[in-house]
Amino acid sequence: MYGDVMTTLTDRPNSALVVIDVQTGVVGGAVRRDEVVAAIGDLVDRARDASVPVVWVQHDDDELARDSDEWQIVPELAPAPDEPIVYKQYGDSFEATDFEERLADLGVGRLIVTGAQTDMCVRSTLHGALARGYDALLVGDAHTTEDLSEWGAPAPEQVIAHTNLYWKFQSAPGREAGTVAAADVDFSGGSG
Template sequence: MTTLTDRPNAALIVIDVQNNIVAEAHDRDQVVANIATLVDRARESGVPVVWVQHSSDEHLPRGTEGWQFVKELVQRTAEPVVHKRWADSFEETDLERVLADRGIGHLWVTGAQTDECIRSTLHGAIARGYDATLVSDAHTTEDTSEYGAPTPDKVIAHTNLYWQYHRAPGRTAGTQPTAEVNFKIAG
């Protein structure tokens, strides 16, 4: 269990599922559909959904169409949005306060890009004392193999493999596919 005291609750974290970020993402439609399923399931279970939205002055200006969340995912007014400028969703954001205010110690992580913001946020969570479960079929990345990276399917598979076995003292990690996520027993 989390090393954070008095944090028995879980949250679904939806990272950077924005028009320009996932436009060319691997298996985009299926990943977005899986995230939509998880959002609905979290809401039905009373588990908070926390939205993370990236911006940068040059490549992803705030307020533009490319910066918006994809149309298939609808953020409700009562659900917090954390605005970020760095890969790790905790860096220079109010994410920790949002989670602390809700007694959250366990994160279910989804979104994009697997090899950047997902991995950074997972490691940032564990380093800060959270339990962090990566939903194995609810994260994606674009193809950057022309720059020497593995193809997206391999990036995703590798991230799932190493996070499945990741551990830290007093904290748990792991992966779980969308179909097996049960928010009612999470915590």
């Protein structure tokens, strides 16, 4: 389903792995934290080996202060010096950031999305990408969320399963969406 880029964006033949908010304070209480971080680490290694850009996204707000220990990317993962980091303050990684410009500079029209939290920034960024003309692929076993059931949300496992299910069937004219397992992500096309 996701072999050829079908983005509606012109001159954007490349893919990028996007790592959203895998920060100490964001994933500290997340479901399957270690498993998800390990899956993302493997994807980052595979993307780098295939010369596919890795774009990191880091959130800050009143509860997650920039440069604090909680704001840092988890110690198991580290952006390479040449990999872009997008700093954001809203759920959608495109809002009030330079994400779009960085993707344009890399010729990226297809996003392979991982990170946290499933029901907030991951979901917002997926929808933001599709609405802006990108292909947007969710890696089903490389995103997570915390338990927000005390505020009326479903259990985190259900949030993740539901997001994987509904994103599997998303589509838009001239664009592809979908959900794939980390082991099935194909980086063989490289960045060009």
